Amino acid sequence: MSFLLRFSESIRSAVREGTVQIQGGIYNLETGSVDFLGALPTQTELLDSTMAIPPSMVEAGEARGKHGVRTGADSAVPKDVALKMLKAGNERFAAGAPTATQTSGPMRKALVQCGQAPHSAILGCADSRVPVDTVFDAMPGELFVLRNAGNTCTHAEGSMVGSLEFCTGKLGSRLILVLGHTKCGAIAGATQTFQAGGENAPGSALEGLLQGLSSVAKDASEELGPGALQEELAAHTTKVNVFSSMNFLLKYSEPIRELVRKGDLDIQGGIYHLETGRVEFLGRSPQQAELLAAEGTLPPSMALGTVRTTSDGPMAPQAALKLLKVGNERFVVGAPKAGKVHSSMRETLATGQAPHTALVGCADSRVPLETVFDALPGDLFVLRNAGNTCTHAEGSVLGSLEFCTGPLKTRLIFVLGHTSCGAIKGATSTFLSGQKTKAPQALDALLQGLGSVVSDAQKELGKKATEEQVAAHAVKLNVFHTMNFMLKYSEPIRQKVRSGELEIQGGVYDLQTGRVEFLGASPSQAKLVAAEGAVAPSLKSKMQGA
Known part of the structure; x- marks a missing residue:
């Protein structure tokens, strides 16, 4: 009492x-x-007491971090302890006694300097009524949160599955919680789609989402049996959908499967009740043991198509970009498919080419571009040189790209840099040491040409940046520099980008992880497309000499 x-x-x-x-x-x-x-x-x-909750719910313990928040300076939290922290945090939230309300300057500084080490990864719904960090009364640095409508995990190309592999692999999180919630609008829509028998091809991304979730509603309907009311079916579908997302991870992600198999990772499910603020913890998937015992497979979204030839029409830029992403994901998880090319495919390729992407990459032997994107012959029009540069206009790189985007009708140019690039490192060393040669050799000319990129990188980072930091940042800036060169000095390419016929995207390949960081379009694209074209310096000197 x-x-x-x-x-x-x-x-x-x-x-x-x-x-x-x-x-x-x-x-x-x-x-x-x-x-x-x-x-x-x-x-x-x-009755005059001011204590809101028991002492056991006030102290989060050492797991909250050496700096009062969890950072990279803290060791990984055991999975059972992480689950206990989630339960205690939700209880504080439901009781109206949160403790994660204040962060100090030193805490924020520690988060910046020491990096992150979240104890749990949460896959939740984008619903504005379910603020995940708040629901679990979590401090910054505790939770790695992924959210989308319906807390789904239906594609593996980097968005959800890839992010969870990063969190559990690189960041060391030992718990994944898939969190659904009551009165979910996406689930309600999917239930209605299922009951209406919607099987036509989706006309929008939303329709595609609802159709994807309708299969979960079908499973829920079969479990309930005939005669279930709409509200009852939607409520049960919420639970089935949580297990569906958990099963997807176990079925289609080999890195996650292996961690669970070894006991280094736990995948749990839960349902947040909007009415009470409490999370109903569901435990593990009933199918976990069965899925771990089975052989891993690739999800349908990562299936490999046939070779491309001149009989194929031009591919939309975003569709081509998606192929690059799913191909890189196959490469990363160790499940490539492109090596299986049979004789009939080679005979077909002899009729002509229709590459979906023109790829400008580095000549570095550690970055085999077709392999990195698990591409079939006929997929990629590949240009490679040291430093993935585009500094001359007379035929080599720029002229080749104009050919690919012109006669071959390719609608995506992708510029790919990579970490630990020797050319960038050499240019950085040359620039920072203040060397000024007369460029008697082609290599010296290359390094000096990259010097402007290194200069920009140093200006953005500041004078206190180390040579390693400058070189790493210069890799990214060099990708944009190459993209900008095309937009500035190639009228055919600029016109195609202006009309929307062509897209130019960039990325950086991480040698350690095998993953490509997709950077998107150049920040300067709109300005360059609107400006008048210029003559490339290499052509200008020749014109003057003539």
């Missing part, structure tokens, strides 16, 4: 208002009678 009055504000309020009484008693096993003790003698005193 004392504990209830001391540590529960909601109970104290009810007692003060007279809507609740707390009485005590002792049951006598021998006589069967109860000795009624009445109210607690110290009740009046305890």
Whole structure:
């Protein structure tokens, strides 16, 4: 009785208002009678307590981090401890006594300097009524949160699955929680789509999402049996969908499967109840053991197509970009498909080419471009040189790109740099040491040509940046520099970009992980496309010489 009055504000309020009484008693096993003790003698005193929750729910323990927040300086939290932290945090939230309300300057500084080490990854719904960090009363640095409508995981090309592989692999998180919630709009829409028998080709991304979730609604309907009401079906579909996302991870992600198999990772499910603020923890998927015992497979979104030839029409830029992403994902997870080329495919290729992407990459032997994107012959028009540069206009790189985007009708140019690039490192060393040669050799000319990129990188980072930091940043800037060169000095390419017929995208390949970081379009694209074209310096000197 004392504990209830001391540590529960909601109970104290009810007692003060007279809507609740707390009485005590002792049951006598021998006589069967109860000795009624009445109210607690110290009740009046305890009603003045200001404690909102028990001590066990106030202290998060050492798992919260050496700096008061979790950072890269902290060791990984065991999966059972991480789950306990989620449960305790949700209880604090539901009780109206959150503790993760203040972060200090030193805490924020530690998060910047030490990096992140979240104890859990949460895959939740984008619904504005389910603020995940708030629901679990989490401090910055504790949760790695992924959200989309319907907390789905239906594609593997980097968005959800790739992010979870990064969190559990690189960041060391030992718990994944898939979190659904009551009254989910996406689930309600999917349930209606299922009941309406929507099987036509989706006309929008939303329709595609609802159709994808309708298969979950179908499974839920079969479990409930005929006659289930719409609201009942939607509620059960929410639960089935949580397990569906958990099963997707176990079925289609080999890195996650291996971590779970070794006991280094746990995947749990839960449903957040909007009405109470409490999370119903569902535990592991009933199919986990079966899925771990089965052989891993690739998801349908990563399936490999046939070779491209002149009989294929031009591919839309975003469709081509998606092929690059799913191909890189296959390469990363160790499940390439492009090596299986049979004789009939080679015979077909002899009729002509229709590459979906023109790729400008580095000549570095550690970056085999077709392999990195698990591309079939006929997919990529590949141009490679040291430093993935585009500094001359007379035929080599720029002229080749004009040929590919002109006669071959390719609609995507992708410029790919990579970490630890020797050309960029050499240019950085040359620039920072202040060397000024007369460029007697082609290599010296290359390094000096990249010097402007290194200069920009140093200006953006500041003078205190180390040579390694400058070189790493220059890799990214060099990708944009090459993209900008095309837009500035090639009228055919500029016109195609202006009309929307062509897109130019960039990326950086990480030698350690095998993953490509997709950078998107150049920040300067709009400005360059709107400006008048210029003559490339290499052509200008020749024109003047003539």
